[in-house]
Amino acid sequence: MIFYSTIVPGLEFVAADEIKNKRLGKVIEIREGKGRVFYKSDFNRIPLLNYFLRSVERIVLILGRGRVETLEDVYRIVKEIDFSFINPKWSFAIRSNRVGEHNFTSIDISRVAGSAVIDSYKKSRGVRLRVNLDEPDVIIRCDLVDDDFIVGLDTTGDEGLHKRNYRVYQHPAPLNPTIAAALVYLSGWTHERSLLDPMCGSGTILFEAGMIARNTPICRFRRDFAFKKFINGDCEFKEREVELNLYGVEKFRKHVEGAEKIAEFINMDVRFMQGEAERIDEYFNEIDYIITNPPYGLRIGRKKIIERLYSSFLKAASKIVRERVVAITAETKIFEKYAKEFFDIRKFNVRYGGLMTRVFVCD
Missing domain, CATH: 3.40.50.150 (Vaccinia Virus protein VP39)
Structure with a gap:
């Protein structure tokens, strides 16, 4: 399986070294200055990736990828993905990020991708998935950089891994x-x-x-x-x-x-x-x-x-x-x-x- 992690832009090479040194994956692409590192890893390592990678913000499992010029391309790529792993009782949300010049917005991507997820799920499971933009059970990430469109399952959550939850004192200008x-x-x-x-x-x-x-x-x-x-990923360490x-x-x-x-x-x-x-x-x-x-x-x-x-x-x-x-x-x-x-x-x-x-x- 292929994952990508988001990183503070400029520190991608540090995150890549951490992934390699901790033997949590095989790095296949470093997007210098773009805040992305791509790597191969296993599904059962998702808890370890989230627990032990200290230099990254988020862990995303890639579900689909393709070239996009129009919103029709967005719909096609997302609809081809099998979302049947999602429990029909769960809700979902699309979180979109767009970099580059396009004749549509990130909001447009979220709207079209959301429709594609619903249609794909109805085709495979026969029911309509619920949308919950505030507290979804599942977050689908849609990243469009120029014409490179990546759809992924967010394994971390809306709060990135910089939220460590140990700072019981809040400095007015804390370092990430x-x-x-x-x-x-x-x-x-x-x-x-x-x-x-x-x-x-x-x-x-x-x-x-x-x-x-x-x-x-x-x-x-x-x-x-x-x-x-x-995933049953109890924190044992x-x-x-x-x-x-x-x-x-x-x-x-x-x-x-x-x-x-x-x-x-x-x-x-x-x-x-x-x-x-x-x-x-x-x-x-x-x-x-x-x-x-x-x-x-x-x-x-x-x-x-x-x-x-x-x-x-x-x-x-x-x-x-x-x-x-x-x-x-x-x-x-x-x-x-x-x-x-x-x-x-x-x-x-x-x-x-x-x-x-x-x-x-x-x-």
Whole structure:
């Protein structure tokens, strides 16, 4: 069977490596910059894919694929799919996504595809499937990118896998956990080494690192997955017992307390302290890895503040880091300007929401 996963655009290669390294599938196509990775896997691995892929947003089983120019093509491709696996008592909904120039909208795709599902099901099962747009039992994804049309069964649900459900404290600007996990993978960090986030906010990067090291599945804190309607995928797992050397520095006391609250909730030993990223060389003699999501100066008045922060932080980091620094920021020119003074850098463009950011790997 062929699946695709959605990913924050720019981090597709990280997700592909995770799929391969965890032996959950054979990658067959990476759509760089498009937020899609295609791979072969087994139906019975659907629970594992949802539980253990930490860098992806969604797992979709492909049901049909074809070239589309008109809505008639949409109807034809969808109607040819056998939907008889759906229980006649269940409801369904179409979720459409369209990229490119077309003379119809995503709403049109949903309408036509929905009619095709109903007609196909009536032909095979003799009954009409119910539509429920708010809380469907089954979600059918219809993705049209230029003329490439993919119909798939959403095994994750309307809430993507970034909804981990362990953040009992809500930071005003939290980092997407799938990005946090991707940064950890990019860094090459392992649990034997020390890890510092000097601008840690509520600690997402550190918590994701710890869960990767302990092999904690997403289902430990989240129980709602779409596939549970058609697969008995009870969450059985055994975490690894590993010693962690995780450190977080945060400027604001309320965020330190919030991060400590999360650490207690997930039972993870992370050492948090209130402090400034510019002074980490005063707090630590040496650290193996630094991974962080520094603030962005989106308002012009903050540009000089951001420049001073980045300059001082990178200088301090260069004095204590033994392996590398990994950071994601929208202030790409400022970060690169000062990172070059102390490190050899690699960089990757990442579209985070509607913002173009860049991940820097500094050795």
